[in-house]
Amino acid sequence: MTAKLILGTEIREVILKEIEEEVKEIKAKYGKVPGLVTILVGSNPASVSYVTLKIQTAQRLGFHEVQDTRPENMSEAELLALIDKYNKDDLIHGILVQLPLPKHIDEKKVLNAIDPDKDVDGFHPINVGRLMIGGSEVKFPPCTPAGIQELIVRSGVPTDGAEVVVVGRSNIVGKPIAVMMMQKGPGANATVTVVHTATKDLAFHCKRADILIVAAGVPGLVKPEWIKPGACVIDVGVNRVGEKISEKTGKKVPILRGDVDFEAAKEIAGWITPVPGGVGPMTITMLMKNTLKSLKYKLGLM
Numbered sequence: 223m224t225a226k227l228i229l230g231t232e233i234r235e236v237i238l239k240e241i242e243e244e245v246k247e248i249k250a251k252y253g254k255v256p257g258l259v260t261i262l263v264g265s266n267p268a269s270v271s272y273v274t275l276k277i278q279t280a281q282r283l284g285f286h287e288v289q290d291t292r293p294e295n296m297s298e299a300e301l302l303a304l305i306d307k308y309n310k311d312d313l314i315h316g317i318l319v320q321l322p323l324p325k326h327i328d329e330k331k332v333l334n335a336i337d338p339d340k341d342v343d344g345f346h347p348i349n350v351g352r353l354m355i356g357g358s359e360v361k362f363p364p365c366t367p368a369g370i371q372e373l374i375v376r377s378g379v380p381t382d383g384a385e386v387v388v389v390g391r392s393n394i395v396g397k398p399i400a401v402m403m404m405q406k407g408p409g410a411n412a413t414v415t416v417v418h419t420a421t422k423d424l425a426f427h428c429k430r431a432d433i434l435i436v437a438a439g440v441p442g443l444v445k446p447e448w449i450k451p452g453a454c455v456i457d458v459g460v461n462r463v464g465e466k467i468s469e470k471t472g473k474k475v476p477i478l479r480g481d482v483d484f485e486a487a488k489e490i491a492g493w494i495t496p497v498p499g500g501v502g503p504m505t506i507t508m509l510m511k512n513t514l515k516s517l518k519y520k521l522g523l524m
């Protein structure tokens with residue numbers, strides 16, 4: 223069997239078009255556009271490239287986009303004051319503080335200072351609580367899990383009563399996607415198992431999965447023989463395993479590998495995401511969707 227490829231690169235384009243259309247309609251009717259500020263402290267190269275992509279996507283969609291880059295030695299108090307400024311700014315509907323922050327700044331304190339109604343990352347404890355309650359309580363689902371759920375739903379993978387196994391228990395992916403998939407409602411309503419570093423028999427659990435979501439950060443962790451024939455495999459891992467020269471640019475680029483042995487797994491699974499080009503492109507897409515939602519909440523449209 224050869225699995226159907228779930229291409230985040232293609233599904234992203236469909237969702238971005240939907241967002242772009244909605245932005246145009248809201249602008250014509252209410253004279254307002256979603257506003258997103260991206261705060262970057264320092265110049266970590268990976269963060270700079272993520273932020274650049276976020277800015278380009280926001281601009282393409284016609285958002286009001288503010289890039290606020292600050293020096294590495296900015297104090298925690300200065301950053302908190304900056305967040306307060308954007309909390310009060312009526313043109314800004316989404317505040318994103320790019321992580322990781324320099325060591326002298328308390329990340330938890332910073333994330334907790336963002337107005338929960340502008341927390342488009344969905345990292346504030348209030349939004350984590352809203353996600354846990356589910357249904358109409360949920361305002362901003364965290365972007366990577368929201369992207370995973372979109373991939374599953376838009377690929378027509380049945381979830382109702384499905385056995386979902388999540389490998390990994392991080393606050394950003396494992397825990398929230400487990401909660402989202404077990405909630406009552408469409409694209410969820412699954413029976414969820416979470417496995418992690420203390421799990422005794424990983425293979426046993428993975429073999430039972432109709433939908434296997436792997437976010438462990440260990441290249442090739444999931445072996446092909448652990449995959450149930452016909453299962454949907456979502457690989458969230460993005461592991462740098464070396465470098466190569468890009469054919470396009472002639473520059474050095476990282477070689478990326480997922481947490482699943484893709485080549486062998488695609489012969490067994492029913493659906494599978496590649497790395498890169500699977501889950502990765504969805505995170506920024508869902509950030510844009512959350513920023514649009516934030517404006518819609520403000521206008522009373524949701």
Ligand code: GUN
Pocket residue numbers: 272318319320321322343365505
């Ligand atoms: N750094 C890497 N990924 C993310 C993300 O999704 N949100 C924020 N704020 N920082 C990140």
